[in-house]
Amino acid sequence: MSMERASPRDDRAVTPVHVIFASYGNDSLALIRWAYERKLRDVTVLYNETGWGAACWAIRVAQCEAWVEGLGFKAARTQSIGMEALVKKERGWPRNGMQFCTEKLKIRPSLAWLAQNDPEREAICLVGVRREESVARRSFPEWTEDSAAHGHRSLWAPLVNTQVVERDALLSRAGFAPLPHRSRECEPCINSNKGDIRALGDPDIAKVERIEGELGFTGAGKPRVMFRPAQHMGAIGIREIYRWAHSGRGQYEPPVRGCDSGMCGG
Numbered sequence: 342m343s344m345e346r347a348s349p350r351d352d353r354a355v356t357p358v359h360v361i362f363a364s365y366g367n368d369s370l371a372l373i374r375w376a377y378e379r380k381l382r383d384v385t386v387l388y389n390e391t392g393w394g395a396a397c398w399a400i401r402v403a404q405c406e407a408w409v410e411g412l413g414f415k416a417a418r419t420q421s422i423g424m425e426a427l428v429k430k431e432r433g434w435p436r437n438g439m440q441f442c443t444e445k446l447k448i449r450p451s452l453a454w455l456a457q458n459d460p461e462r463e464a465i466c467l468v469g470v471r472r473e474e475s476v477a478r479r480s481f482p483e484w485t486e487d488s489a490a491h492g493h494r495s496l497w498a499p500l501v502n503t504q505v506v507e508r509d510a511l512l513s514r515a516g517f518a519p520l521p522h523r524s525r526e527c528e529p530c531i532n533s534n535k536g537d538i539r540a541l542g543d544p545d546i547a548k549v550e551r552i553e554g555e556l557g558f559t560g561a562g563k564p565r566v567m568f569r570p571a572q573h574m575g576a577i578g579i580r581e582i583y584r585w586a587h588s589g590r591g592q593y594e595p596p597v598r599g600c601d602s603g604m605c606g607g
């Protein structure tokens with residue numbers, strides 16, 4: 342873990358301003374605690390309000406923001422159109438490879454916030470990425486001098502080599518128990534796996550179901566559903582996706598559609 346590493350720009354003439362991008366999941370909280378122990382100066386913790394958080398997540402965010410302020414940091418949020426308005430505007434759900442939700446709900450609002458609050462581009466942005474998290478993140482750099490997603494500011498990921506045990510020790514010193522799941526800033530996330538979907542609460546299932554109904558069908562007659570049926574054993578719509586998520590491996594059977602009187606077909 343890079344606990345002793347000096348900020349690569351601590352020696353600049355201008356006092357560095359640090360902006361921590363936080364979703365208030367485990368790694369975000371560990372990073373905030375790390376910044377506190379590291380005595381970083383002029384820290385703002387920035388949360389992206391996607392308008393799509395789990396019903397319970399708003400309480401968590403408010404509690405974490407109070408904790409952040411108690412550490413002497415500032416807490417701020419970006420604002421966005423929100424997922425529901427976005428999918429209605431786009432007349433469809435974001436997908437892998439068409440992940441416009443990240444762009445519209447997080448990256449652009451963050452760039453707007455940075456442009457307003459750091460017009461000179463002096464800030465150092467920080468993220469809680471850890472290489473241990475996934476194969477995709479295995480080579481994530483600790484330092485990026487010019488990050489386009491952060492308005493060509495420097496990006497620092499000081500916990501890249503932090504193992505989960507060390508991360509949990511940071512959480513413990515901060516007074517938090519590790520969550521058994523990822524941040525619920527988007528519930529459900531378009532990249533949810535079976536376990537994530539199994540954990541959905543009824544209010545979040547109901548909101549997806551309502552929007553799917555309001556979006557209706559494509560010109561080709563395909564339902565505009567959040568999760569692709571082809572990748573979920575033919576399950577169409579969030580209720581069936583939820584049922585699929587509770588089925589054993591290869592055991593999901595989509596409902597029979599059409600006439601089941603026994604007098605047709607066969």
Ligand code: SF4
Pocket residue numbers: 391435440442443446447526527529530531532
């Ligand atoms: S967390 Fe998931 S749903 Fe939310 S913006 Fe990112 S990819 Fe999209």
